[in-house]
Amino acid sequence: MRFFKHYAPSMIAKHISRLFNGKIHIHGIGEFRFKDGQLVAPTEAEREHYKMVKEINSEITRLKMAY
Template structure:
């Protein structure tokens, strides 16, 4: 499990894509779980954490789409 000192969505997305399954923590915010290369939403998350998960997942999608486009160019 990696602990990030601050919220950096692009850096966290790189970590999620690289390890595909696991956990990470952001100091002062909490612990998050990711599986299949995406951050998993849980029922007990507050609105701020849900927005963070969504933003990280959007960066993950952008990274994955960028790789696909570069392969076929």
């Protein structure tokens, strides 16, 4: 599990694209799982969580297109 002190979509996307499966924790926001290189929304997600998941997954897609 990787702990992030603040919400930084590009840093989180780099971490997820390297490892493919696992967990991350963002301080003040909560814990997330990622599977097959994509971030998955938590079971008890709120609207902000879904926005963050969408933003991070789009950043992951952008990184994949750059390579």
